[in-house]
Amino acid sequence: MSRGDASDRLTGVSGASPTRVTVTDVARAAGVARATAARVLGGYGSVHAGLQERVREAAAALGYQPNTLARSMATGVTHTIGVVVADIGNPFFAGVVRGIADSARAAGYDTIVVNTDESAVREQDAVRVLLGKQIDGLVVASAVGAADDPAHLRAAVERGVPVVAVDRELPALDVDAVVIDNHDIAAAAVRHLTAAGHRRVALAWGPALPHRPRSLRTLLDASGRDLPTSGARLRGWADALTEAGHEPDPALVMTGSQTIEGVRRFVTRQLQADDPATAVFATETDAVLGTLAAARDLGLRIPEDLSVVGFDDSPWATVTVPALTMVEQPVRQLGQTAAARLVQRIEGRGAGAARTRALRGRLVERDSVAAPRA
Amino acid sequence: MSRGDASDRLTGVSGASPTRVTVTDVARAAGVARATAARVLGGYGSVHAGLQERVREAAAALGYQPNTLARSMATGVTHTIGVVVADIGNPFFAGVVRGIADSARAAGYDTIVVNTDESAVREQDAVRVLLGKQIDGLVVASAVGAADDPAHLRAAVERGVPVVAVDRELPALDVDAVVIDNHDIAAAAVRHLTAAGHRRVALAWGPALPHRPRSLRTLLDASGRDLPTSGARLRGWADALTEAGHEPDPALVMTGSQTIEGVRRFVTRQLQADDPATAVFATETDAVLGTLAAARDLGLRIPEDLSVVGFDDSPWATVTVPALTMVEQPVRQLGQTAAARLVQRIEGRGAGAARTRALRGRLVERDSVAAPRA
DNA sequence: ATGAAAGCGCTAACAT
DNA sequence: ATGTTAGCGCTTTCAT
Numbered sequence: 107m108s109r110g111d112a113s114d115r116l117t118g119v120s121g122a123s124p125t126r127v128t129v130t131d132v133a134r135a136a137g138v139a140r141a142t143a144a145r146v147l148g149g150y151g152s153v154h155a156g157l158q159e160r161v162r163e164a165a166a167a168l169g170y171q172p173n174t175l176a177r178s179m180a181t182g183v184t185h186t187i188g189v190v191v192a193d194i195g196n197p198f199f200a201g202v203v204r205g206i207a208d209s210a211r212a213a214g215y216d217t218i219v220v221n222t223d224e225s226a227v228r229e230q231d232a233v234r235v236l237l238g239k240q241i242d243g244l245v246v247a248s249a250v251g252a253a254d255d256p257a258h259l260r261a262a263v264e265r266g267v268p269v270v271a272v273d274r275e276l277p278a279l280d281v282d283a284v285v286i287d288n289h290d291i292a293a294a295a296v297r298h299l300t301a302a303g304h305r306r307v308a309l310a311w312g313p314a315l316p317h318r319p320r321s322l323r324t325l326l327d328a329s330g331r332d333l334p335t336s337g338a339r340l341r342g343w344a345d346a347l348t349e350a351g352h353e354p355d356p357a358l359v360m361t362g363s364q365t366i367e368g369v370r371r372f373v374t375r376q377l378q379a380d381d382p383a384t385a386v387f388a389t390e391t392d393a394v395l396g397t398l399a400a401a402r403d404l405g406l407r408i409p410e411d412l413s414v415v416g417f418d419d420s421p422w423a424t425v426t427v428p429a430l431t432m433v434e435q436p437v438r439q440l441g442q443t444a445a446a447r448l449v450q451r452i453e454g455r456g457a458g459a460a461r462t463r464a465l466r467g468r469l470v471e472r473d474s475v476a477a478p479r480a
Numbered sequence: 481m482s483r484g485d486a487s488d489r490l491t492g493v494s495g496a497s498p499t500r501v502t503v504t505d506v507a508r509a510a511g512v513a514r515a516t517a518a519r520v521l522g523g524y525g526s527v528h529a530g531l532q533e534r535v536r537e538a539a540a541a542l543g544y545q546p547n548t549l550a551r552s553m554a555t556g557v558t559h560t561i562g563v564v565v566a567d568i569g570n571p572f573f574a575g576v577v578r579g580i581a582d583s584a585r586a587a588g589y590d591t592i593v594v595n596t597d598e599s600a601v602r603e604q605d606a607v608r609v610l611l612g613k614q615i616d617g618l619v620v621a622s623a624v625g626a627a628d629d630p631a632h633l634r635a636a637v638e639r640g641v642p643v644v645a646v647d648r649e650l651p652a653l654d655v656d657a658v659v660i661d662n663h664d665i666a667a668a669a670v671r672h673l674t675a676a677g678h679r680r681v682a683l684a685w686g687p688a689l690p691h692r693p694r695s696l697r698t699l700l701d702a703s704g705r706d707l708p709t710s711g712a713r714l715r716g717w718a719d720a721l722t723e724a725g726h727e728p729d730p731a732l733v734m735t736g737s738q739t740i741e742g743v744r745r746f747v748t749r750q751l752q753a754d755d756p757a758t759a760v761f762a763t764e765t766d767a768v769l770g771t772l773a774a775a776r777d778l779g780l781r782i783p784e785d786l787s788v789v790g791f792d793d794s795p796w797a798t799v800t801v802p803a804l805t806m807v808e809q810p811v812r813q814l815g816q817t818a819a820a821r822l823v824q825r826i827e828g829r830g831a832g833a834a835r836t837r838a839l840r841g842r843l844v845e846r847d848s849v850a851a852p853r854a
Numbered sequence: 855a856t857g858a859a860a861g862c863g864c865t866a867a868c869a870t
Numbered sequence: 871a872t873g874t875t876a877g878c879g880c881t882t883t884c885a886t
Contacts, residue, residue, distance in 0.1 A: 126639065128879055139857045144880065151882090154855060171639070174612035175549050175558075176879035179862050184549075194593075195574045204569060207595060216609050219593040221581060235590050238548035265500070265545070366795060398799040421740060422794075425772040427801040502863055513873045518864065525866090528871060550863035553878045857886075862879105869874075 127168045136164035147172065178240060186216045187448060188236035190229060190246040192274075194221040196391070198418055198437055199247060202272060205441020206245055213449040215242070224249045230258040237261070243268040243448045245441075252277055253331035268451035272444040275334045275462060282451065283462040284444040286435050288335050291467030292342025292389070293349075295415045295433055298469060299385045300350035303477045304413060308358045308376045308383035309343050310369045310393040312336060315361040325356045339389045339417075358383060360393075369396025370403070377404055377412065384478035385413035391420070398426065409476035419470050428473035435467045501542045510538035521546060552614060560590045561822060562610035564603060564620040566648075568595040570765070572792055572811055573621060576646060579815020580619055587823040589616070598623045604632040611635070617642040617822045619815075626651055627705035642825035646818040649708045649836060656825065657836040658818040660809050662709050665841030666716025666763070667723075669789045669807055672843060673759045674724035677851045678787060682732045682750045682757035683717050684743045684767040686710060689735040699730045713763045713791075732757060734767075743770025744777070751778055751786065758852035759787035765794070772800065783850035793844050802847035809841045 133143035138157055145151035146161040147170065153161070164170075178184045187210050191199045207217045218241065220232040229249050236244060244267055250256050255278055262269050263281060271283040299307050312325070313332035319325040322344065329337040344354040357379075360372040369388070373396060376383040388394040394416035398408075406412045408428055416423070419432035443463060450456030507517035512531055519525035520535045521544065527535070538544075552558045561584050565573045581591045592615065594606040603623050610618060618641055624630050629652055636643050637655060645657040673681050686699070687706035693699040696718065703711040718728040731753075734746040743762070747770060750757040762768040768790035772782075780786050782802055790797070793808035817837060824830035 126879090130879080140880090141858075141882085142856060144882095145856090148881070152855065157856085169635075169638075171608075171635075172612055173614060173879055174609075175552055175614050176862095177881075178549055179553055179864090179879075180881040182862070194568065195571065195578060197569065197571065200569045200574055204595060204597070216613075217594070220591070221578060223578070234545075235548075238546055240547060240549050261543075261545075264543075392795070395795050395799055402799070420796075421766070421769050422796045422800075425769055425776070426796075426799060500863090504863080514863095515865085515874075516872060518866095519872090522865070526871065531872085547863055550878090551865075553863075553880090554865040556878070855886100858884085860881105860883080862881090865876105865878090867874105867876080870872080 126173070127170045128173070129170075131168055132161060132165045132170050135168060136161045148177070182240075184216075184240050184242055185214060186218060186239070186241050187243045187245060187445065187452075188233075188239070188241040189217055189219045190222060190232045190236070190244065190248070191219065192222055192224045192229075192247050192249045194219070197420060198391075198435065199273075201437030202247065202441040202444075205438035205443075206272070206445040207441075208438070209442040209445035210449065213446070215445075215449065215452075217445075222249055226250050226254070233258040233262060237265065237267060241267065243270070243452045245270050245272050245444050245448055246276075247271070247273045248276060249333075250276075251331050252334045252337065254278075268448055270444050270448040270451070272440060273335065277334070280460045282447050282460050284440055284447060285462065285464050286335075286440065286467050287464040288338035288467075289342040289345070291433055291435075291469070292339040292387070293346040294342075294467075294469055296343050296346035296387055297350070298431070298471070298475060299387065299413055299415060300346060300352065302385075302413065302475055304385040305350075305352045305478075306355070306358065306381060306383045307343070307347065307385045307387055308360070308373065309340065310360045310372055310386055310388050310397060311364045311390060312340050312359040312361055314364055318361050319356055322354055322356050325359060325361075328361075336389065343387055364390075364392075366392045366396040366399065369393045370399045373397050373400035374403060377401075377406065383412075385415070385475070388414065388416040391416070391418045393417070394423075394430065394432075409474050411479065413475040413478070415469075415475060423470075424472070430474045431472045432470050433467050434470050436465050440465055500547070501544045502547070503544075505542055506535060506539045506544050509542060510535045522551070556614075558614050558616055559588060560592060560613070560615050561617045561619060561819065561826075562607075562613070562615040563591055563593045564596060564606045564610070564618065564622070565593065566596055566598045566603075566621050566623045568593065571794060572765075572809065573647075575811030576621065576815040576818075579812035579817075580646070580819040581815075582812070583816040583819035584823065587820070589819075589823065589826075591819075596623055600624050600628070607632040607636060611639065611641065615641065617644070617826045619644050619646050619818050619822055620650075621645070621647045622650060623707075625705050626708045626711065628652075642822055644818050644822040644825070646814060647709065651708065654834045656821050656834050658814055658821060659836065659838050660709075660814065660841050661838040662712035662841075663716040663719070665807055665809075665843070666713040666761070667720040668716075668841075668843055670717050670720035670761055671724070672805070672845070672849060673761065673787060673789060674720060674726065676759075676787065676849055678759040679721075679724075679726045679852075680729070680732065680755060680757045681717070681721060681759045681761055682734070682747065683714065684734045684746055684760055684762050684771060685738045685764060686714050686733040686735055688738055692735050693730055696728055696730050699733060699735075702735075710763065717761055738764075738766075740766045740770040740773065743767045744773045747771050747774035748777060751775075751780065757786075759789070759849070762788065762790040765790070765792045767791070768797075768804065768806075782848050785853065787849040787852070789843070789849060797844075798846070804848045805846045806844050807841050808844050810839050814839055 222228040313329040419434035423430040596602040687703040721728040793806035797804040
């Protein structure tokens with residue numbers, strides 16, 4: 107931790123130069139003042155062409171590399187945005203992150219990505235770390251429920267660090283958000299099923315609750331406290347069913363352990379019930395996998411015995427048998443839009459009230475939906 | 481860039497405090513010297529309990545948050561490792577990154593992840609940015625071919641920044657590496673096919689080459705210049721075939737455009753050839769998808785008409801029909817091991833010569849392999 | 855156009 | 871145990 111350790115390291119690993127070369131070194135070698143060398147190396151102010159040359163040569167000869175930390179200390183700006191994402195292992199978020207990086211890069215910003223594994227604690231940590239690193243702005247796909255107070259993010263806002271929510275809104279905070287219109291696309295997906303004649307459409311998965319709510323209202327209320335995306339999808343499901351004249355039965359909604367295995371058990375139960383579900387709306391990739399596993403367990407054929415619509419289209423959805431009808435989300439665009447908005451905020455343009463921008467999902471129809479058995 | 485802009489931003493976005501609170505502010509509020517405040521806030525040195533209390537209260541009251549940049553400037557250490565990864569959208573690398581972050585976090589290091597989308601130019605950029613941010617070490621899954629000179633990474637090493645290669649070795653550089661034993665697991669996969677009676681095992685995909693090499697030697701040489709992983713898998717394929725007494729025919733190796741569509745065309749051609757392939761060894765996820773697409777196009781059944789072994793086991797490999805026999809790689813462990821090694825290097829323990837550590841893949845047998853048709 | 859000097863927020867010698 | 875002072879590498883007045 108001491109300076110001594112640091113230089114031990116420098117000399118120890120490989121016959122490396124025992125000390126980094128700084129503007130001071132370059133200035134001395136070029137025979138100019140530090141300020142002059144700094145001006146050409148930093149690309150600001152104005153310096154006689156001849157001197158520029160000399161400084162550049164000296165810098166190249168010494169192998170000078172700028173220290174961005176020092177620059178940031180002096181300017182108060184890092185040209186870096188932080189990204190806090192709940193699950194980088196999910197291709198959805200991976201795509202979002204790439205979109206953010208694309209857009210940020212184009213605007214001259216670096217990105218630092220931190221994964222929280224859906225843990226609220228790690229999210230707080232991540233935000234603290236990023237703020238400590240003096241990022242200029244923050245894009246966050248938060249793991250906190252819609253009802254929880256995101257104090258760590260409020261701290262960012264209060265310090266004047268612009269925050270943009272991506273995919274998951276932050277109703278408790280007055281910040282910009284870029285999301286998918288989950289209610290509409292979910293409703294469209296379920297409408298596709300009711301149009302084919304389905305009345306009993308199971309939903310996997312919904313909010314994680316300790317025990318199954320009896321009434322639809324209780325369920326909707328509970329989901330309002332869950333992740334905003336999952337609540338919106340649930341409401342879309344309910345609205346589409348209602349619209350088709352069917353009662354949205356809370357018993358059709360999975361509220362238990364949200365894992366592939368949990369879905370498998372839930373769907374199995376739904377298919378063996380007295381008034382069995384004839385279709386499943388799977389709102390996450392893992393829910394699709396669990397549903398397919400359940401169907402195979404029971405020897406049910408898709409779509410003859412069971413119709414399925416799932417979230418997050420992916421290349422493998424075309425090689426299953428049958429190919430799956432899926433909701434496609436504009437992931438990359440989601441990230442790009444969020445980063446663009448953030449850069450606007452950082453650079454002081456686009457001031458004004460926080461705004462939520464909703465992007466549209468798309469239903470990709472393949473072969474996993476048919477009319478229910480008579 | 482100017483200080484003026486920065487404070488405009490601070491005041492503009494929300495009624496935020498126009499200036500950050502520093503140790504100096506806290507010290508003044510607590511009525512102690514800066515050093516004293518710094519000691520308790522930074523958690524070093526020793527300070528009378530009573531004063532500690534007072535400083536902490538003042539800090540809390542003012543909402544003090546440490547500036548890690550300034551700390552790093554003073555100490556010369558960032559407690560941050562950089563991760564450069566070729567494709568964060570690939571679940572394989574997503575898993576590796578999580579492993580790295582786990583392990584780093586446990587050792588008290590933050591991680592900064594940069595994605596390069598398999599572009600050598602962006603990789604250079606990424607490394608420069610990370611070095612500028614004064615990271616303490618670097619984990620890299622490089623996009624550069626085994627034959628290319630990774631000057632950007634050499635620069636890191638020469639500056640005394642420890643580098644650990646993950647998944648993809650850097651033969652041109654004397655650095656630690658943590659990889660999968662691609663040769664062995666590929667050979668095991670192909671052996672599994674020859675054991676079932678296959679002689680004509682197509683490989684999708686191999687090295688990207690402008691035109692198909694005529695001889696096996698030319699092919700192997702060419703692949704030596706490609707990504708180290710793909711070369712090793714190719715050699716594993718060749719060795720397993722040879723071992724079973726079959727000539728590894730270079731015509732069975734895909735060398736063209738490495739996309740799902742490219743694989744689909746390649747496999748289609750292989751299956752319609754005079755002496756058709758009876759099995760496909762797909763060395764990447766997208767190669768598996770292309771292979772399945774080709775089989776479906778031709779109305780071939782797996783495994784009756786075509787056997788398939790693929791790389792990168794994944795939950796969806798169990799829900800295809802049939803479930804797929806796949807190579808599973810210990811992705812998380814790969815990342816954890818790499819980060820652990822890096823931390824050792826950073827902290828000066830585990831000095832000595834660079835070492836490559838190879839982790840073993842595992843063949844997960846399911847239902848996509850059978851004896852070839854007579 | 856160039857140079858001298860101050861300062862960003864923190865840590866770390868060096869007094870006391 | 872506390873305070874004083876210098877300094878990390880850079881940018882940015884302010885002189886000249």
